[in-house]
Amino acid sequence: MPKLGMGPVRRRQLVDATITSIHEFGLADATVTRIAKKAGVSPGIVHHYFADKDELLFESMRLMLKNLRSQAVARLTKAHTPHERISAIIDASFAPEQFSPKVTTAWLALYASAPQSKNLTRILTLYHHRLRSNLIYNLKQISPSANHVQLAEAISALIDGLYLRGALNPSLYKTTSPKTIVSDFVQSALTKGGQYV
Amino acid sequence: MPKLGMGPVRRRQLVDATITSIHEFGLADATVTRIAKKAGVSPGIVHHYFADKDELLFESMRLMLKNLRSQAVARLTKAHTPHERISAIIDASFAPEQFSPKVTTAWLALYASAPQSKNLTRILTLYHHRLRSNLIYNLKQISPSANHVQLAEAISALIDGLYLRGALNPSLYKTTSPKTIVSDFVQSALTKGGQYV
Amino acid sequence: MPKLGMGPVRRRQLVDATITSIHEFGLADATVTRIAKKAGVSPGIVHHYFADKDELLFESMRLMLKNLRSQAVARLTKAHTPHERISAIIDASFAPEQFSPKVTTAWLALYASAPQSKNLTRILTLYHHRLRSNLIYNLKQISPSANHVQLAEAISALIDGLYLRGALNPSLYKTTSPKTIVSDFVQSALTKGGQYV
Amino acid sequence: MPKLGMGPVRRRQLVDATITSIHEFGLADATVTRIAKKAGVSPGIVHHYFADKDELLFESMRLMLKNLRSQAVARLTKAHTPHERISAIIDASFAPEQFSPKVTTAWLALYASAPQSKNLTRILTLYHHRLRSNLIYNLKQISPSANHVQLAEAISALIDGLYLRGALNPSLYKTTSPKTIVSDFVQSALTKGGQYV
DNA sequence: AATGAATGAGCCTTCATTCAT
DNA sequence: TATGAATGAAGGCTCATTCAT
Numbered sequence: 001m002p003k004l005g006m007g008p009v010r011r012r013q014l015v016d017a018t019i020t021s022i023h024e025f026g027l028a029d030a031t032v033t034r035i036a037k038k039a040g041v042s043p044g045i046v047h048h049y050f051a052d053k054d055e056l057l058f059e060s061m062r063l064m065l066k067n068l069r070s071q072a073v074a075r076l077t078k079a080h081t082p083h084e085r086i087s088a089i090i091d092a093s094f095a096p097e098q099f100s101p102k103v104t105t106a107w108l109a110l111y112a113s114a115p116q117s118k119n120l121t122r123i124l125t126l127y128h129h130r131l132r133s134n135l136i137y138n139l140k141q142i143s144p145s146a147n148h149v150q151l152a153e154a155i156s157a158l159i160d161g162l163y164l165r166g167a168l169n170p171s172l173y174k175t176t177s178p179k180t181i182v183s184d185f186v187q188s189a190l191t192k193g194g195q196y197v
Numbered sequence: 198m199p200k201l202g203m204g205p206v207r208r209r210q211l212v213d214a215t216i217t218s219i220h221e222f223g224l225a226d227a228t229v230t231r232i233a234k235k236a237g238v239s240p241g242i243v244h245h246y247f248a249d250k251d252e253l254l255f256e257s258m259r260l261m262l263k264n265l266r267s268q269a270v271a272r273l274t275k276a277h278t279p280h281e282r283i284s285a286i287i288d289a290s291f292a293p294e295q296f297s298p299k300v301t302t303a304w305l306a307l308y309a310s311a312p313q314s315k316n317l318t319r320i321l322t323l324y325h326h327r328l329r330s331n332l333i334y335n336l337k338q339i340s341p342s343a344n345h346v347q348l349a350e351a352i353s354a355l356i357d358g359l360y361l362r363g364a365l366n367p368s369l370y371k372t373t374s375p376k377t378i379v380s381d382f383v384q385s386a387l388t389k390g391g392q393y394v
Numbered sequence: 395m396p397k398l399g400m401g402p403v404r405r406r407q408l409v410d411a412t413i414t415s416i417h418e419f420g421l422a423d424a425t426v427t428r429i430a431k432k433a434g435v436s437p438g439i440v441h442h443y444f445a446d447k448d449e450l451l452f453e454s455m456r457l458m459l460k461n462l463r464s465q466a467v468a469r470l471t472k473a474h475t476p477h478e479r480i481s482a483i484i485d486a487s488f489a490p491e492q493f494s495p496k497v498t499t500a501w502l503a504l505y506a507s508a509p510q511s512k513n514l515t516r517i518l519t520l521y522h523h524r525l526r527s528n529l530i531y532n533l534k535q536i537s538p539s540a541n542h543v544q545l546a547e548a549i550s551a552l553i554d555g556l557y558l559r560g561a562l563n564p565s566l567y568k569t570t571s572p573k574t575i576v577s578d579f580v581q582s583a584l585t586k587g588g589q590y591v
Numbered sequence: 592m593p594k595l596g597m598g599p600v601r602r603r604q605l606v607d608a609t610i611t612s613i614h615e616f617g618l619a620d621a622t623v624t625r626i627a628k629k630a631g632v633s634p635g636i637v638h639h640y641f642a643d644k645d646e647l648l649f650e651s652m653r654l655m656l657k658n659l660r661s662q663a664v665a666r667l668t669k670a671h672t673p674h675e676r677i678s679a680i681i682d683a684s685f686a687p688e689q690f691s692p693k694v695t696t697a698w699l700a701l702y703a704s705a706p707q708s709k710n711l712t713r714i715l716t717l718y719h720h721r722l723r724s725n726l727i728y729n730l731k732q733i734s735p736s737a738n739h740v741q742l743a744e745a746i747s748a749l750i751d752g753l754y755l756r757g758a759l760n761p762s763l764y765k766t767t768s769p770k771t772i773v774s775d776f777v778q779s780a781l782t783k784g785g786q787y788v
Numbered sequence: 789a790a791t792g793a794a795t796g797a798g799c800c801t802t803c804a805t806t807c808a809t
Numbered sequence: 810t811a812t813g814a815a816t817g818a819a820g821g822c823t824c825a826t827t828c829a830t
Contacts, residue, residue, distance in 0.1 A: 006793060026313035028225065032821060042795045047822060105312055112309030114365055115302055116223035124365060153362075154355065154378045161358025165350075168311055168321060181351045188385040203810070229804060239812045241806080250804065404789090420707035422619065426825060436791045438827080447825065499706055506703030508759055509696055510617035518759060547756075548772045552745065555752025562705055562715060575745045582779040597814060623800060633816045638801060 011049050011059070013039045018060040019106040027109040032056075058119050061110045064103060065127045071095045072134075082141040086186060089134060093159050094179040101170040108167040131156055143190050151189055158182055208246050208256070210236045215257040216303040224306040229253075255316045258307040261300060262324045268292045269331075279338040283383060286331060290356050291376040298367040305364040328353055340387050348386055355379055405443050405453070407433045412454040413500040421503040426450075452513045455504040458497060459521045465489045466528075476535040480580060483528060487553050488573040495564040502561040525550055537584050545583055552576055602640050602650070604630045609651040610697040618700040623647075649710045652701045655694060656718045662686045663725075673732040677777060680725060684750050685770040692761040699758040722747055734781050742780055749773055 017039035021030040032053055036043045050056040075088035093099065114120035135152040162178040214236035218227040229250055233240045247253040272285035290296065311317035332349040359375040411433035415424040426447055430437045444450040469482035487493065508514035529546040556572040608630035612621040615629075623644055627634045641647040666679035684690065705711035726743040753769040 010793085023312075026310060028310065029313070031819085033819095043821090044796065044823080045794055048793070053821065108309045111361065111365070112305045113223060113225065116226070121365065128362075128366075150373055150378060150381070153373060154382055157358030157362055157378070158351065158355045159358065160361050161354030161356065164308065164357045164361055165325075165354055168308070168318065176347055176350060181347060181354070184347070185351055185382065185386070188388070189382070191385070191388070207810095228802080240804090241813060242811055244805065245810075420704060422704065423707070425823080427823095437825090438792065439790055441826065442789075502703045505755065505759070506699045507617060507619065509614075510620070515759065522756075522760075544767055544772060544775070547767060548749065548776060551752030551756055551772070552749045553752065554755050555748030555750065558702065558751050558755055559719075559748055562702070562712065563719075570741055570744060575741060575748070578741070579745055579776065579780070582782070583776070585779070585782075601814085622798080624798095634800090635802080635817065636815055639814070644800065 007049060010039075010041070010045065013041070014046060014049060014056060015060045015063050018056055019064070020102060022060075022106040022109050023102040027113065054117065054119070057110060057113075058117070058123075060106065061120055062123055064098075064107055064110075065123060068092060068098055068127075069130075071098060082138040085138045086135065086142070087183065089131070089138075090155070090159070090182045090186070091179060093163075094177075094182075099163070099166060099173075099178065101167070104163050104167040104170075108164055128156065139190075146190065154189070155182065155186060158185060204246065207236075207238070207242070210238070211243060211246060211253060212257045212260050215253055216261070217299060219257075219303040219306050220299040224310065251314065251316070254307060254310075255314070255320075257303065258317055259320055261295075261304055261307075262320060265289060265295055265324075266327075268295060279335040282335045283332065283339070284380065286328070286335075287352070287356070287379045287383070288376060290360075291374075291379075296360070296363065296370075296375065298364070301360050301364040301367075305361055325353065336387075343387065351386070352379065352383060355382060401443065404433075404435070404439070407435070408440060408443060408450060409454045409457050412450055413458070414496060416454075416500040416503050417496040421507065448511065448513070451504060451507075452511070452517075454500065455514055456517055458492075458501055458504075459517060462486060462492055463521075463524075465492060476532040479532045480529065480536070481577065483525070483532075484549070484553070484576045484580070485573060487557075488571075488576075493557070493560060493567075493572065495561070498557050498561040498564075502558055522550065533584075540584065548583070549576065549580060552579055598640065601630075601632070601636065604632070605637060605640060605647060606651045606654050609647055610655070611693060613651075613697040613700050614693040618704065645708065645710070648701060648704075649708070649714075651697065652711055653714055655689075655698055655701075656714060659683060659689055659718075660721075662689060673729040676729045677726065677733070678774065680722070680729075681746070681750070681773045681777070682770060684754075685768075685773075690754070690757060690764075690769065692758070695754050695758040695761075699755055719747065730781075737781065745780070746773065746777065749776060 014035065017035045018030065021035045021038050024030075025034060032046050033043045035056070036046050046053075046056065050059065069092075071092035072089055075092050076085055079085040079088045097103070110120060111124065114124055132152045135155055136148045139146060139148045139151055159182060162173070162181065166173055166178065211232065214232045215227065218232045218235055221227075222231060229243050230240045232253070233243050243250075243253065247256065266289075268289035269286050272289055273282055276282040276285045294300070307317060308321065311321055329349045332352055333345045336343060336345045336348055356379060359370070359378065362369055363375065408429065411429045412424065415429045415432055418424075419428060426440050427437045429450070430440050440447075440450065444453065463486075465486035466483050469486050470479055473479040473482045491497070504514060505518065508518055526546045529549055530542045533540060533542045533545055553576060556567070556575065560567055560572065605626065608626045609621065612626045612629050615621075616625060623637050624634045626647070627637050637644075637647065641650065660683075662683035663680055666683050667676055670676040670679045688694070701711060702715065705715055723743045726746055727739045730737060730739045730742055750773060753764070753772065756763055757769065
């Protein structure tokens with residue numbers, strides 16, 4: 001009998017190595033050989049667990065989105081009011097495991113290559129849809145009269161923009177908390193006099 | 198006798214072809230040969246006008262940022278109040294020539310590869326600094342007590358986030374105007390009760 | 395306790411799977427993994443029964459030649475005249491088990507790779523020698539004056555040529571019987587007036 | 592201006608190197624790098640002139656068939672009787688430039704891989720058709736009552752078989768002329784008493 | 789005996805870059 | 810200035826073979 005059940009272990013190792021390699025070398029130089037070396041395996045084994053490099057990249061993006069979602073779900077179970085739930089969603093995006101240079105760089109690189117990949121576009125769109133629904137649902141309960149669609153889009157774009165800029169300049173949000181930026185924005189928007197109320 | 202002054206013309210042709218190619222094929226498949234063909238020249242000539250491919254990519258990003266800046270400058274000369282100047286800056290980012298699928302895709306692709314390029318990081322950082330100064334300067338005049346740094350960062354991130362999402366989904370902002378999203382955000386922030394006031 | 399006598403069974407399974415795989419995928423794509431899968435075993439076990447892939451291919455060719463010979467021997471025991479014995483040899487080559495697309499394709503592929511393999515060349519040459527001796531021996535008894543060497547070579551080449559063409563076009567000999575082609579050729583050659591008489 | 596008109600020259604060089612390499616190393620080991628080295632060029636240039644390796648192999652087969660046809664055409668223009676034309680066709684196949692170890696080995700290797708290649712199957716079938724038509728046309732004039740279809744097939748198969756065996760054993764036809772083998776067969780077949788008359 | 793995970797060499801192909809013309 | 814032929818270094822991927830279990 002050979003070593004059994006190596007599949008999930010190896011797949012996870014390789015996906016981790018992929019994210020790290022993209023951060024370290026950039027997407028263009030994150031070669032299969034380089035990724036394999038970082039995972040401590042031979043280049044050949046990669047294609048034992050992934051059909052091709054595209055699948056490996058896709059799974060890496062998928063893991064990042066899944067982690068993001070896990071963070072959100074964990075926080076949402078502890079939230080009891082619409083306001084808390086909005087905060088939970090925002091906080092999840094800036095949890096230290098997600099909003100780290102390693103992850104934001106890889107996230108941005110894969111995001112940027114999505115227009116050329118049906119699969120990447122698909123899961124990103126799916127993630128966007130879920131986030132949007134979630135936001136809209138809670139926003140409605142806070143302020144029935146607001147333009148929920150526009151506000152949800154604004155929150156989402158703001159989060160993405162902070163990721164984008166964080167990827168370029170890892171020290172940018174050492175002083176200013178990105179979480180605060182989003183929270184304050186939501187607060188402003190929903191305050192009397194705010195355009196979204 | 199050689200054609201005179203072909204330099205600037207050719208360089209511009211090639212930079213345009215680069216942006217178009219990145220949009221059309223993606224950064225990874227925007228090869229020198231492909232770009233040259235789109236520009237209607239031979240692959241060899243590219244290295245006559247650009248030291249290497251990196252320089253060509255760098256110049257492409259630089260042109261996009263320069264165009265963005267030109268748009269802003271043109272609008273700023275017609276603006277007379279701080280509010281108008283803030284609007285001018287925002288409007289510039291969403292001028293049709295800039296906020297088109299062709300440009301946003303290329304912009305995002307190059308942005309995402311910036312962490313691996315000192316030059317790209319440098320001009321992007323420079324652009325960020327300018328935008329930030331400009332925003333802060335005008336915000337101060339509108340509301341002396343606001344957290345100008347944070348607000349400027351929020352506006353910038355929101356704009357970048359809208360670019361990012363526009364690149365993935367070109368039809369996203371057919372209904373909701375991205376310009377309105379940013380304007381409304383600024384309005385909320387500066388309205389009494391907003392966190393930024 | 396280990397299963398006893400699995401050796402010959404497994405070897406035969408693998409050789410059969412090899413022939414089928416060559417027919418189905420071509421020699422170049424008849425990989426060890428593919429062959430193993432067709433035999434219903436794991437890739438690793440192949441090297442338990444065969445030193446390397448070359449040996450597996452060699453044994454496959456050897457089996458085909460052995461089957462050809464078995465067919466001939468079976469028919470020769472029932473033949474009583476030189477003419478019958480010549481016919482027996484020819485008929486053996488076109489027995490349905492041999493002259494099937496599966497076998498002719500594999501036979502041709504291995505034949506074509508023989509120039510690069512000492513072992514393949516050796517058994518093919520051995521087979522040729524035996525066939526030739528057998529033909530010459532019987533031809534001598536039919537017509538002492540004929541050019542037996544040339545005639546034997548002609549018959550052999552004609553049979554091989556029919557295999558070759560049958561491999562390319564499996565439906566070629568649906569109407570014209572290849573056996574008849576050879577028989578008629580022999581008849582012509584040995585008839586008064588024929589160049590071989 | 593670059594070196595112009597290198598296309599045809601390089602293509603021919605590479606096709607020649609392919610045939611030689613197949614003879615020397617076998618089809619499986621006739622790698623692009625090996626072929627390029629034999630042609631005295633870099634591996635990269637191969638794909639400048641051929642879409643992929645398959646096209647290179649295809650063109651190699653095509654050249655061999657074209658040469659075969661050229662030989663036949665040249666001889667046919669000097670032939671004046673049906674008998675002479677049949678001889679011309681046969682002689683063409685055994686012209687020293689064609690019936691050399693180098694060519695027969697490559698011819699056999701590519702022939703054997705034809706079942707996996709639509710293109711190879713197509714040109715081989717086309718060649719077969721032409722040869723067959725040509726033979727049948729002339730056989731009809733010699734002997735109106737013969738079974739022309741079967742005889743043409745027999746002649747074709749005999750020629751192919753001699754190529755096949757010549758590829759395995761280059762010294763086989765040093766003593767016995769393959770041309771004589773075919774000629775004598777035709778003679779026998781068309782002589783009174785022969786089965787084909 | 790048997791598995792399938794793992795290796796590493798090598799293949800086809802692509803591509804930035806150079807160079808002769 | 811301009812061409813496109815040519816180079817050579819990778820890159821993704823495949824595969825015979827080995828090995829721990």
